[in-house]
Amino acid sequence: MDYRRLGAGGLTVSAITYGNWLTHSSEAAENARRCVAAALDEGITTFDTADVYGSPDYGAAERVLGAALSGVRRGSVEILTKVCLPSGPGPNDRGLSRKHIMESCHTSLRNLGTDYVDLYQAHRYDDETPLEETMTAFADLVRQGKVLYLGVSEWRPAQIEAAAALAAELGVSLVSNQPQYSMLWRVIEKEVLPTSERLGLAQIVFSPVAQGTLTGKYLPQGKAPEQSRATDARGSRFVGRYLGDSVLSAVQRLRPVADEAGLTLAQLAVAWVLQNPGVSSAIVGASRPEQLRENTAAAGRKLDPDVMARIDAAFVDDVHGDLVERDPAKIATPFDVMPAWKS
Structure with a gap:
């Protein structure tokens, strides 16, 4: 595993972050435990x-993660969570x-069964609350020892x-931004990355394999594999925009690139985002x-300029x-209204 500093702060994180957005629920607790154990075995910290993860059973993903990490020495891992999106039925639950x-x-x-979180993140921007109120509340949590860093x-x-x-x-330390970033979704490159670099913020990027599209399992003019995200009522809302034949054909053109690099398509996609010096970790x-285990193998793999050019x-x-x-302009657009493109 490769380990990197998170922005200008002193916190070190693993280059691969284990995320539990769509995979942890009360019903899948035992499988989640096995996945967390595998993550720890691979050096993920x-x-x-x-x-909001696990909704409508709000907090379910946090509870499952906390149970899976029970017994692990607290100082050996970094636990990240977020606040902003609706996490209950009331008007103040968001x-x-x-x-x-x-x-x-x-x-x-x-x-989570812990006294503090290592990184507390504002899940989206809130136009209806003064930023001063938000940042003062975050700072108070830091001073109370319940939060170590902010993102x-x-x-x-x-x-x-x-x-x-x-x-x-x-x-207080604002050290990170968590954006979507992949070979297919590069909206942060023009403005967010240079601004973050200047301010000392690192990126912890999500969806580096574009909801599974960059694994190559979805074929042009093909039927989505059973039990894939495209066949799931919830997951299909997010992956569906990538499933135009032109995009899927482009992904297949990456196969010889990945083969020559000795990587799977998924590993190539993860290694690609980690190649950006502004990225500290890929979720x-x-x-x-x-x-x-497959995706973790991308940590520390360097892609030479010729490979990067062939990907483009x-x-x-x-x-x-x-x-x-x-x-x-596509930054922070709600996923469920994002149109498919290049079909």
């Missing part, structure tokens, strides 16, 4: 979750108000800059331990041109 941040943090600590997720450059300024004024989920070339065709989404 960083685990990412959120108060957003970044002081009330919701405080209550959600305490609930997350109980769910954001899917924030725009101006929002990150304003939060970083307030964090510095309050004397990988798994429904089976062997998936985790694979996502260009004569009909659609560039198949990669690069528009910075």
Whole structure:
């Protein structure tokens, strides 16, 4: 496993973060335990979750992760969670108000069975709450010892800059952003990455294999494999936008590139995001331990410039041109209204 500093702070994280967005639920607790055990065996020390994961059984993913990590020496792992998205039925069960941040943090600590979280992240930006209120609440949690470091997720450059300024004024560490990033989704490259680098924030990226698209298991004009995310009512909302034939054909053009590098397509995708110096860690989920072991093998693999160029070339065709989404305006667009493109 490769280990990296998280931005300008002192925290070290594993280059692969184990995430449990769609894979941990009360019904899948035993399988989750096996996957967490496999993650630890592979040298993963960083685990990412959120108060909303497992909805409508809010907090289920945190509880499952906490149980799976029970008995593991607390100082040997980094536990990351988030607050903002709706985590209950009430009007204050969402957003970044002081009330919701405080209550959600305490609930997350109980769910996870820990006295503190290593990184507490604002899951989205809240336009309805003053940023000063949000950052002061976060700073208070840091001073209380319940949170060690602060991060954001899917924030725009101006929002990150304003939060970083307030964090510095309050004397707390804002060290990371958690955006979506993959070969197919590069909307952070133009503005978010340079802004973050200037401010000392690292990226902990999610969906590096584009919801499974970059594993090559979805074939152009083919039927989605049984029990894949594309056949799941919940998961299909997210992967569906990638399943146009032109995009799937481009993924197949990566096979010889991966073969020559001695990698699977999934490993190539994870190694690609980790190649960016602004990225400290890539979040990988798994429904089976062997998936985790495969993706973890990408940590520390370096891709030479020729391989990077061939990857870029694979996502260009004569009909659609560039198949990669690069528009910075797509940052933080709700997933369920994102259209498919390049079909």
